[in-house]
Amino acid sequence: MKNTATCSVAINEVAEILPGDKYRIYISSGAWFRQDLLYPVFGLSTEAVRKYRSKGIWLEGKHWRWDPANVIVYNRAAIERWMEGQP
Missing domain, CATH: 3.90.105 (Molybdopterin biosynthesis moea protein, domain 2)
Incomplete structure (x- = not known):
């Protein structure tokens, strides 16, 4: 099973911490x-x-x-x- 943690970085942004100190950042647009x-x-x-x-x-x-x-x-x-x- 993949071990990832998700934490809130700021409004409209989420970072997923991946193995090996890599990050995947998700950004959604505003209005x-x-x-x-x-x-x-x-x-x-x-x-x-x-x-x-x-x-x-x-x-x-x-x-x-x-x-x-x-x-x-x-x-x-x-x-x-x-x-x-x-x-």
């Missing part, structure tokens, strides 16, 4: 996240996301917004609802 995570989380390409924004399918303030660093961030919960076919 709003940058475009880099759209493909790993939802499987959406940057081109598809750009089209959803430019065609008004994804609404500013609901699905995406500008953060204080002037970078577009996306709302995970709103996108999940959209993918489920909910308004």
Whole structure:
């Protein structure tokens, strides 16, 4: 049986201690996240996301917004609802 221990590192992060002093760290996104995570989380390409924004399918303030660093961030919960076919 594999002997691993799981401990909470910080909010939204968990580290699994593996044999041989190796670690596996799991990080989940917050409510709003940058475009880099759209493909790993939802499987959406940057081109598809750009089209959803430019065609008004994804609404500013609901699905995406500008953060204080002037970078577009996306709302995970709103996108999940959209993918489920909910308004």
